[in-house]
Amino acid sequence: MQHHIKTVEDLRWLMAHTGGFRSGYVTDVQMSKRRLFDEETGRDVLADTTVTVTIRYQLRGMVRVAKLVMSGVTDFSIFEQEGADCSSLSIIQAECTAGRLRFWFDPQGELYAVCEEAHLEEVAAPLLPVHPLPELARWTFQGHSSDGPTVSWLLTELEQAGIPCSWVAAKKRRASDSLMRWEGDLTPDSESGDDRSRAVRVMVYGSLDGEGFGIVLRALGEQDRRVSRVLAVLADRITQRYSGTCLVGTTMIPGREWEYWRARNGRAPE
Template structure:
């Protein structure tokens, strides 16, 4: 989902869709300024300011990570007193007047933005109380496409990519959400010892905000090279076959940029490692 917010009707949709982010919390705030060189004054001139805010919240039995990008910012303030935490949100207030959007991210106005327009990007997934703890290695993908991947397609694609796996289906329970279409564990077939260490939990859910679907992949059990390879290969196969966006931590990545982003992050990890002495 990537929805523009430009007028009063859009503001009403935003507050209705998100429930005003009630009970959520802000994890990241980013500000960027764009400057151009003005030959007449021989100075750089500020041309645009953009503020983006990442919010994690829950609504309608779904855990959601939203990126609200505010463009053409003319007023921006963030204030947090010592010992206070303005990241927690009771409810976001928004209005559209005289062609300007105004956002109050808490009743005291400690996080306040005025801008020309905004856009909402979001990735959603089922929420379970017994899975509230963040997994160290988790990858989420959301697509608007009505053509969902099947377990058989995923297994065939992994086999074709040189990563053969077996499928261990998760038993359905009374607490399982109706949006979950299939769920199980991908286990490596090449090494019995690595199979015992655990594989990759895979879950497909939908329909979601329309005819689309979502997939969550997360490493189960002890981390091992085989499980990490399964997750990485399955993620690559999904973004190559289906349009959508990925979620890694608090970062939302367009599917078309996933491969280059992953390569860059891998290179950064290598560069950050201490050199051998």
């Protein structure tokens, strides 16, 4: 989900959609400056300052990771005294005055920004119950198309990759889980009998806003090379077929850049 923020109406939408990020916390703050070369003076001049704040929060039964990109920043401050923690949010405040957006991320104004416009990008997934097996890795993808992957498609892709798996559907969830489409476990066929102590739990759900789908892959059980490969192959095949955004921890990665990111980091999702 992406939304451009420029006006008072946009700010009202932001506060209503996020609940003001109540009880969330800031996981990352980045600032970048763009400079241009001025031929008349022979110097580089500041052209734009961008500040990006990543926030993790929960609302309406969903875990959300939001990236607020503020461009045209003219005033920015972050101040944290020893022993203090300004990353925890109660509820942010925002206003639009004289064509400028102002954000106070905490009551004391220790994290504060003034900008010309902002852009919100967000990935949301249902709250997941604690699984009895250890969770070794998690990968989330938010797709733009209305139709997401099917069980048969996942099984076919794994067969072609040389790691055939069996599928067992999970128990039906509560009727109130209206976004849920289907959920179950993929287990490599080499696992003996009905042993399901090592598997990839797959959950597919509908988009919170408009068209789209979400999918969460979780590697469960003891450390196992084949299970890790199942998760990695599925992540690669999903990003190749569908456009969208990946989420690893609180890091958002455009789907088209996923394989490059994984190769650069040299590891599977965590």
